[in-house]
Amino acid sequence: MKEMIEAFFSYSSKERRGLLVLVVIVVIINALNFTLPLWYKRGDRFKIEIQNFYETEVFAEDSSAEQQKSVRSKDSLFSFDPNTLSEHGWILLGLKPKTVKTILNYRAKGGRFFNAEDLQKIYGLSAPDYLRFQPYINIKEEKKIYKKYVKKTKDEVKVGLNSGMEEDWKKLKGIGPVLSARIVKFRNALGGFHSVEQLKEVYGLPDSIYQSITSFIVTDSIEIPIFELASATVKELSSHPYVSYAEAKAILNYRDNIRTIDSLQQLVIENIINEEKLIKLKPYISP
CATH class of the missing domain: 1.10.150 (DNA polymerase; domain 1)
Known part of the structure; x- marks a missing residue:
């Protein structure tokens, strides 16, 4: 040791300073070699502790969530209808x-x-x-609402007594093309219907059909042409369905050869026509 100290002072001052610096460096290096491993081990241990803590907390949260979910699932189940559930x-x-x-x-x-x-x-x-x-799941049986079906029939049609055409009459139940043509033809020959009951006079129209269609016929008025006995000819008068040729000739013969017709009742009194025929003719002829 003494020899080392004597040797140290045998160096120049510059050499001594360099040697001291070298010693300090060596000491620092040795100190670092000793302390650094201890520091890293402590840091790793800290990291491990943090990781373990995190995993423990996550596991606890997951377990709690699962438990809550399980409880919620059991408690929240109830009978329901998927068609009406809010x-x-x-x-x-x-x-x-x-x-x-x-x-x-x-x-x-x-x-x-x-x-x-x-x-x-x-x-x-x-x-x-x-x-x-x-x-x-509890699905309630749907209540079926049946809408009453009302079958539309020909009877629902309303036909004008004097304005209805053949196509209109055919819409009535029981009135086909033949009867509808006869109704219109008879009406035109009369000059117009003044009463629904005149339909009974249509050839081939059964009373049962007449009774079934009367409520669907609208009585509409028209201006019916009137035959004036004072000027009518045999041909004109006999063209009317209610007057035959013989009756027309007898009426005008009475008018021309016996006396002027002042009242239709004269024709009944003179036995030219009967009371029933007079009632039918009144809406269509005048003295």
């Missing part, structure tokens, strides 16, 4: 809002669930969710 009800069952929206849109467009299995067709509904609440 949005809030679906949420209570634990479905995702997107899945709930899909169900509501399906129903809004007229979709209906006829059995529990139909729910499996909903896009986004998972099998676990379906199996979870499947036992609680």
Whole structure:
């Protein structure tokens, strides 16, 4: 040791300073070699402790969430009808809002669930969710509302007594093309109907059909042409369906050779026509 100290002072001052610097560097290096491993080990241990803490907390949170989910699933299940359950009800069952929206849109467009299995067709509904609440599905039977069908018949048509054409008459039950043509032809020959009862006089029209159509006939008035006995000819008078040729000739012979006709009742008194014929002719002739 003494020799080392003597040797140290044997150097020049410059050499001594250099040697001291070298010693300091060596000491620092040795110190670092000793302390650095201890520092890294402590840092690694800290990291491990932090990781363990994080994993413990995450596990605890997951476990808590699972427990809450399990409790919620058991507590929130209830009997429901998927055709009427509200949005809030679906949420209570634990479905995702997107899945709930899909169900509501399906129903809004007229979709209906006829059995529990139909729910499996909903896009986004998972099998676990379906199996979870499947036992609680209770679809009520839809009440069918039957609208009373009223068959439209020909009888619903209203026909004008004097304005109805052949096509109109054919719309009445029991009136075909033959009878409709006869009705119009008879009406034209008369100059117009003054009473619904005149339809009874149409050839081939059964009374049963007449009775069934009277309530569907509208009595519309028209100006009926009148034959004036003072100026009418035999041909003109006999053209009327209610006056035969013989009756027309007798009436005018009475007018021309016996006396002027002042009243239609004279024809009855003179036995030219009977009372029944007079009643029929009154709307169509005048003295």
